[in-house]
Amino acid sequence: MKSNSSSNFPKGRAPDLGTVLVIGAGFGGIAAALRMRAKGFEVTLVDRLTAIGGRAQVFERGGFRHDAGPTVITAPFLFDELFELFGEKRSDHVEFRSLDPWYRFYFHGGRQFDYCRSIEDTNEQIKKFEPRDVKGYARLLATSKAIFEVGFEQLANRPFHKIRTMVAQIPSLFRLKSYYSVAGIVNRHLKHPLLRQAFSIHPLLVGGNPFSTTSIYALIHYLERKWGVYFCMGGTGKLVEALHALLLRAGVKVELNVDIAEITLERGLATGAIAEDGRVFHAERVICNADPPTVYAQMLPQDGNRRKRLAPEKLTHYSMGLYVLFFGTQCQYPDVAHHTIWMGPRYKDLLADIFNKKILSDDFSLYVHRPTATDPSFAPEGCDSYYVLCPVPNLRGQVNWSEKAPELRDRIVKALSETIMPDLETTITEDFWIPLKISKQTIAQCMALDFLWRQSSLNLPGFDITTETHIFPTYIFLLQGHTLALVCPGYYAQLKSWRP
Numbered sequence: 001m002k003s004n005s006s007s008n009f010p011k012g013r014a015p016d017l018g019t020v021l022v023i024g025a026g027f028g029g030i031a032a033a034l035r036m037r038a039k040g041f042e043v044t045l046v047d048r049l050t051a052i053g054g055r056a057q058v059f060e061r062g063g064f065r066h067d068a069g070p071t072v073i074t075a076p077f078l079f080d081e082l083f084e085l086f087g088e089k090r091s092d093h094v095e096f097r098s099l100d101p102w103y104r105f106y107f108h109g110g111r112q113f114d115y116c117r118s119i120e121d122t123n124e125q126i127k128k129f130e131p132r133d134v135k136g137y138a139r140l141l142a143t144s145k146a147i148f149e150v151g152f153e154q155l156a157n158r159p160f161h162k163i164r165t166m167v168a169q170i171p172s173l174f175r176l177k178s179y180y181s182v183a184g185i186v187n188r189h190l191k192h193p194l195l196r197q198a199f200s201i202h203p204l205l206v207g208g209n210p211f212s213t214t215s216i217y218a219l220i221h222y223l224e225r226k227w228g229v230y231f232c233m234g235g236t237g238k239l240v241e242a243l244h245a246l247l248l249r250a251g252v253k254v255e256l257n258v259d260i261a262e263i264t265l266e267r268g269l270a271t272g273a274i275a276e277d278g279r280v281f282h283a284e285r286v287i288c289n290a291d292p293p294t295v296y297a298q299m300l301p302q303d304g305n306r307r308k309r310l311a312p313e314k315l316t317h318y319s320m321g322l323y324v325l326f327f328g329t330q331c332q333y334p335d336v337a338h339h340t341i342w343m344g345p346r347y348k349d350l351l352a353d354i355f356n357k358k359i360l361s362d363d364f365s366l367y368v369h370r371p372t373a374t375d376p377s378f379a380p381e382g383c384d385s386y387y388v389l390c391p392v393p394n395l396r397g398q399v400n401w402s403e404k405a406p407e408l409r410d411r412i413v414k415a416l417s418e419t420i421m422p423d424l425e426t427t428i429t430e431d432f433w434i435p436l437k438i439s440k441q442t443i444a445q446c447m448a449l450d451f452l453w454r455q456s457s458l459n460l461p462g463f464d465i466t467t468e469t470h471i472f473p474t475y476i477f478l479l480q481g482h483t484l485a486l487v488c489p490g491y492y493a494q495l496k497s498w499r500p
Contacts, residue, residue: 017041021272021281023260023299024289026054027070030243031082032287037250038085044281045247046258046273052244054289058237062430063380064328066387067237071369072205072339073230074223082243086250093242096230097374103229104337105198106420108345113198114337117228130192140189140199144221147176151216152223176215183210183348185218197347204391205367207319209355211348231338231374263288263299273299293318320354321394323408327431329384332372333421336384340368342420351391358397360404364390366412368420388412409433 017040022033025047033045051057055069073079076096083090090096101114101121113129116122119141123134150172177185186200202220203213232239247254259276263286270286288295344350344365353361367389371378378385390412393399409431417424 018284019282020044020285020287021046021283022287022289023047023263023273024054025049025052025254025256026289027056029054029287029289030240030247031078032289033247033252034082034085034243034250036285036287037247037252041285042253043251044253044255044283046255046260046275046281048257048259050256051240052247052254052256053237053240056236056240058235059326059432061326061432062328064326064383064385064430065235065237065371065378066326066385067235067369067371068324068326068387068434070236071231071371073232074220075227076230077227079239083246086246088246090242093245094239095233097233099229099231099338099374101337101339102224103198103339103341105194105341105343107194107197107343110419111194113194115198119225126195129195130190133190133192133195136189136191137199140186140218141221141225143185143189144218144223147178147216148219148222148226150176151219173216178214178216180215181211182208182213182215182218185215186210194343197343198341201341204320207322209320209351211351212355229339231371233375235371235375235378260299262301263295265301318394318396321392321397322434323390323392323405324434325388325390325409325412325431326433327386327388328379328429329386329421329424329427330382330429331427332382332384333370334373336368336370336373336420338370338373340370340420342366342368342416354391354393358393360392360397360399360408364392364408364412364415366390366416368416388416405433 020033020036020041020043022029022036022043022045025033025045029045029047030052033043037043045052047054049057053069057068059066059068073096076090079096080090083093098117100117102117103115105113105115107113111129114121114125116125123137126133126137154172173179180188182203183196183200187196190196190199199221200210203210203217206217208217244254258279260273261276262274264271264273270283272280272282273286274280288299290299342365344363346361346363347365350361350363350365353359369387369389370384372384390408392408413424413428413431421427
């Protein structure tokens with residue numbers, strides 16, 4: 001799809017700064033395209049899919065609608081900014097509904113914990129498990145705030161394309177104990193084992209292991225308290241539609257069904273890209289919103305015309321995979337919250353099986369998304385819509401998914417039927433599943449980088465690796481005509497402080 005819409009720049013801006021090609025129309029690519037357009041560039045945004053949104057695609061079957069990708073919005077002002085760049089209000093196009101509880105945890109054995117919108121309600125929930133952990137939670141929030149003030153407010157839009165830039169931050173990172181894992185930080189403050197699980201779970205929402213993900217990601221606790229947890233009415237697909245319309249109104253050229261084969265370089269400088277069908281896209285600057293393994297293995301020239309990685313492929317650690325089960329129910333389950341974390345009997349050992357041993361265990365933990373708890377339009381009247389995420393080993397685990405996928409489906413349905421969704425085995429309808437990640441539909445590599453400290457900035461020299469909070473991993477690379485430089489995390493502050 002192409003746009004011939006006229007430009008709508010903020011007052012005082014003019015479209016005379018050159019051309020930009022953005023590869024990949026996930027949230028990071030969308031934000032980068034809009035911000036570059038607002039700065040005065042002529043922007044082309046390309047994607048291999050038939051719609052923008054990256055992993056935020058939409059499936060519909062039998063009257064049930066399913067968001068295939070991210071569903072949690074924790075910093076709505078970031079989306080507001082994208083509309084404000086062009087003199088518009090996000091609220092005129094999509095509604096963000098505040099959730100309460102944010103998440104409901106169901107633990108093996110039957111206990112439940114609601115992580116609530118207010119601290120007071122959350123503290124009441126904590127008291128049911130361990131009254132002394134109320135003070136521990138207050139200390140955890142204070143720690144999270146300190147990390148947030150550095151990791152989010154000071155570093156989120158700072159380029160790390162040079163090693164010395166990262167080295168300069170080492171004193172701050174050590175002061176904040178970033179060498180601890182998220183679980184390590186949580187366990188310093190909370191004592192009850194189930195509360196430790198509940199408050200260390202956040203890295204799993206973006207594919208990381210809480211026991212190895214750097215504690216910088218503990219900033220999410222304060223981030224949620226500062227802005228809340230929201231759901232976009234109509235689903236994430238509705239938000240993507242609104243952003244697509246904004247792109248067109250802003251004059252960004254959007255081209256879909258474009259599978260980029262190679263980013264072209266001349267003497268180390270980016271000059272554009274070539275698509276699989278032979279089309280050539282020339283640009284003075286190239287922004288690539290794709291997973292680093294795909295960029296290195298498939299999109300950069302395989303010659304000496306590029307920088308080498310500091311760490312070889314064999315030392316690269318990848319995130320977990322996901323088995324995703326979509327289904328509807330012929331009745332409603334009103335006691336199931338919008339977001340439910342269903343915890344199995346094991347926690348740390350299960351994660352070791354997934355991330356380290358890369359084996360598919362007999363037990364599992366689940367994330368259950370029930371959008372009809374907030375928006376009944378996702379299902380026919382009197383019914384519910386669901387998707388269930390089950391963390392599993394990534395493709396290095398050599399799991400035979402043609403055999404294991406239907407077996408895992410049956411085990412998940414049985415487990416939910418015996419706990420929070422009685423008789424699910426008879427009420428389930430229109431179910432289908434996706435093992436791991438949607439390979440060809442989203443990205444050629446089915447594994448994203450894990451969230452280890454050493455992979456957060458320095459693993460790919462010339463590129464910076466950053467991720468979206470509560471969004472499936474999005475990596476942004478900026479290849480300029482005079483350097484290879486960073487574009488900031490996820491959709492946060494994309495190119496806010498960048499100067500041509």
